[in-house]
Amino acid sequence: MSVLFPLVVAALLFAIGVYGVLARRNAVLVLMGVELMLNAVNLNLVAFDAYLRDVVHSGQVLTLFVIAIAAAEIGLGLAIVLMVFRSHRHIDVDRLRELSDSAAADEAIARDAGTPTCAPGSGA
Amino acid sequence: MSPGWVVVAPAAGAVFALAMGARPSTGWVGAGFGLLTWLLGLLVAVPALGDAAGTRTVLTSFPTGAAPIEVAFVVDSLAALMVLLATTVALLVLLYSVGYLAGERRRASYTALVLVFTSAMSLVVLADDFFVLLVGWEVMGACSYFLIGHYWERFEARAGAVKAFLLTRLGDIGLLFGIFVLASATGSFSISAAGEAAASGTMSTSQATAAMLLVLCGVVGKSAQFPLHTWLPDAMPGPTPISALIHAATMVAAGVYLVARLDDVMAAAPVARSVLAVIAAVTMLLAALFAVAQDDLKRVLAWSTVSQLAYMFAALSVGAYAAGVFHLVSHGAFKALLFLGAGAVVHAVGGTSMEVMGGLRRRLPLTFVTTTIGFAALAGLVPAAGFFSKDAVLGGLLDAALHEGSWQGWLLLVSGLLTVVVTAAYSMRAWLLVFFGRPHGADVLHEAPWMMHAPLIVLAACSLAGGALVLAPDVLDPLGRGPADLVHPVLAIATTAAVLLTALVTYAEWWRVDGIDPVARFGPVRRGLFAELGVGRAYQAAVVRPTWALARLVVATDRDVVEPYVRGAGVTAGGLGTALRWLQRGNAQVYVAAVVVGALAIGLTAGWLGA
Numbered sequence A: 001m002s003v004l005f006p007l008v009v010a011a012l013l014f015a016i017g018v019y020g021v022l023a024r025r026n027a028v029l030v031l032m033g034v035e036l037m038l039n040a041v042n043l044n045l046v047a048f049d050a051y052l053r054d055v056v057h058s059g060q061v062l063t064l065f066v067i068a069i070a071a072a073e074i075g076l077g078l079a080i081v082l083m084v085f086r087s088h089r090h091i092d093v094d095r096l097r098e099l100s101d102s103a104a105a106d107e108a109i110a111r112d113a114g115t116p117t118c119a120p121g122s123g124a
Numbered sequence B: 001m002s003p004g005w006v007v008v009a010p011a012a013g014a015v016f017a018l019a020m021g022a023r024p025s026t027g028w029v030g031a032g033f034g035l036l037t038w039l040l041g042l043l044v045a046v047p048a049l050g051d052a053a054g055t056r057t058v059l060t061s062f063p064t065g066a067a068p069i070e071v072a073f074v075v076d077s078l079a080a081l082m083v084l085l086a087t088t089v090a091l092l093v094l095l096y097s098v099g100y101l102a103g104e105r106r107r108a109s110y111t112a113l114v115l116v117f118t119s120a121m122s123l124v125v126l127a128d129d130f131f132v133l134l135v136g137w138e139v140m141g142a143c144s145y146f147l148i149g150h151y152w153e154r155f156e157a158r159a160g161a162v163k164a165f166l167l168t169r170l171g172d173i174g175l176l177f178g179i180f181v182l183a184s185a186t187g188s189f190s191i192s193a194a195g196e197a198a199a200s201g202t203m204s205t206s207q208a209t210a211a212m213l214l215v216l217c218g219v220v221g222k223s224a225q226f227p228l229h230t231w232l233p234d235a236m237p238g239p240t241p242i243s244a245l246i247h248a249a250t251m252v253a254a255g256v257y258l259v260a261r262l263d264d265v266m267a268a269a270p271v272a273r274s275v276l277a278v279i280a281a282v283t284m285l286l287a288a289l290f291a292v293a294q295d296d297l298k299r300v301l302a303w304s305t306v307s308q309l310a311y312m313f314a315a316l317s318v319g320a321y322a323a324g325v326f327h328l329v330s331h332g333a334f335k336a337l338l339f340l341g342a343g344a345v346v347h348a349v350g351g352t353s354m355e356v357m358g359g360l361r362r363r364l365p366l367t368f369v370t371t372t373i374g375f376a377a378l379a380g381l382v383p384a385a386g387f388f389s390k391d392a393v394l395g396g397l398l399d400a401a402l403h404e405g406s407w408q409g410w411l412l413l414v415s416g417l418l419t420v421v422v423t424a425a426y427s428m429r430a431w432l433l434v435f436f437g438r439p440h441g442a443d444v445l446h447e448a449p450w451m452m453h454a455p456l457i458v459l460a461a462c463s464l465a466g467g468a469l470v471l472a473p474d475v476l477d478p479l480g481r482g483p484a485d486l487v488h489p490v491l492a493i494a495t496t497a498a499v500l501l502t503a504l505v506t507y508a509e510w511w512r513v514d515g516i517d518p519v520a521r522f523g524p525v526r527r528g529l530f531a532e533l534g535v536g537r538a539y540q541a542a543v544v545r546p547t548w549a550l551a552r553l554v555v556a557t558d559r560d561v562v563e564p565y566v567r568g569a570g571v572t573a574g575g576l577g578t579a580l581r582w583l584q585r586g587n588a589q590v591y592v593a594a595v596v597v598g599a600l601a602i603g604l605t606a607g608w609l610g611a
Helices: A002-025 A029-050 A058-088 A102-113 B006-022 B026-048 B076-099 B109-127 B130-148 B157-187 B191-200 B203-224 B240-249 B252-261 B261-265 B270-293 B297-317 B321-349 B365-379 B385-402 B407-435 B452-473 B487-512 B524-530 B532-581 B588-610
Strands: B055-062 B069-075
Touching: A002 A029, A002 B006, A002 B588, A029 B487, B006 B026, B006 B055, B006 B076, B006 B109, B006 B130, B026 B076, B026 B385, B055 B321, B069 B076, B069 B109, B069 B130, B069 B157, B069 B321, B076 B109, B076 B240, B076 B252, B076 B321, B076 B452, B109 B130, B109 B240, B109 B252, B109 B532, B130 B191, B130 B203, B130 B240, B130 B252, B130 B407, B157 B191, B191 B261, B203 B252, B203 B261, B240 B297, B240 B321, B252 B261, B261 B270, B261 B297, B270 B297, B270 B407, B297 B407, B321 B365, B321 B385, B321 B452, B365 B385, B365 B407, B365 B452, B385 B452, B385 B487, B407 B487, B452 B524, B452 B532
Parallel strands: none
Antiparallel strands: B055 B069
């Protein structure tokens, strides 16, 4: 079998993953995009391992590493998404703009931080 | 007992005084440490009086790779005399200051600095290592800077302090290099070794001449001799007891002491002696003439100090060692007396200008009597100490002129005799203007408290009895280097007649114009002398203004040339930051898109370049 088939599939998977990361607004789907990209890479590794007939199967070993790391990463990512949902009541990445460096964002942060108990001058 | 205690005790007292702060008792603590220092000074000095060789103690030695620096002290007759003079005047000044500073806030720093000053002077006179001497020498320079600037709220005090510091420092550069020359000639920094090398002839004339000419730079600066004489009168805005301390026993005396200490090296360097003779001849007459024209009592006394120091240098420059040391000691007594008396007058009147004084004879009787003794000693009237010491100096000059026929002797003798006349004139004038004539100013004047009187009485007694030193030439000159006799009857009669005549003429002039300043009618001459012949102004034009211009140039260069680059770097970074700030929109997907596009671009470019 030509090595071309798994490469094309991997490229397609990677492109779908990139699209998911760049275009989806739901944070869970963004994470799924990340997973797609990782697996595209895994497919590449396995394909080249077979194609090059590597005696120590370093491609397959590396794939196992990537799977383990991906599992840890998705666990962390989902935990972050959960925390974001708890604090913002949504997980829309387009609306998560607190890290922008703009006057509007500064004001927004100041407004969010301005709870009655700790705002300056509003003490009992 | 180690002589080091005379140095340590006042320094410890300074720490104690600083710890006491502005309490009223700080002055008494200072006086207590002054007494302790004086007693230690007695213990160290009295056994050494008349001892030519001296005892040398080495505390510790620092290896330097070449000649080691030794913390060594030597107590011989000269050092003993100087220790006695310095500690006695310091004790009296500290006692006097208790009364003088009664209403003063900055008691602690004042007392501490006077004690450090005493400690440094003791270090200078006891040291037997040039670097240890230099430490004391420079500490005195720093202390005089702080003490002259004691009233730093006043512009003249600040300016005078800076001037004193810069001019003495200018000379000190020469001193430092003189020390290096002496050390390279003898292979050690020991002062006594330098004297021995010169006396035994192992030091060549050229080495001795180079070393002494350089050392004389420092001496001329420290002792305010021409051409570095302008700082001493400008140091007058400092407290009056400080003037007594600086003029009588420390600071300016240190220069004379150093020349006396290095007398053997001076003897091996005739050129340096001639230079010193010319400097002394010019300074003594010039300073005395300046003193005639001054309005300010303290300025008169300051110029008289410069003039009297020149007498000492004159004696030392013709080899009349004993006469020079004698005049140093007697001048220490009567100049301290005059300054403390002036302090009592200033204390009562509230100003230093002689225009606000007058008629103080009846109001301040004790100050009048003691200060009169001081003026008599300054003018050289029998039987005050100044008469004997000045007679010894002039006798030494006469010997040099007649017996050796040296031109330096003749020059100094003529200058010295003229200065005797001028000294009598300005002493008489100041005495008349302060104590006689019509009273000015406030009606209610009161004498100073007893702690200010006691030093006056002690110093007046010393100024009267100090002439007895003439009976102890061994104390003044244990080696017998100078002319053997200190008494010259014919010369004494001649100078006394000249002094009395001058005083009489001054009095007649003062009486004739009805109690107005007797020099007032000299017109332009007086104005020229009042302006000190424009020497200060010439220095201002030649040195100070170019320095300021250079400083302004440096400031302008920094502001207009260097600073734009510095600012430019900041402004560029700030602008870049503002521009890049726009990119941070807060949408993580945009960032990722930028990364992807960037990676694609780099990959494609690399592929295209590689192809």
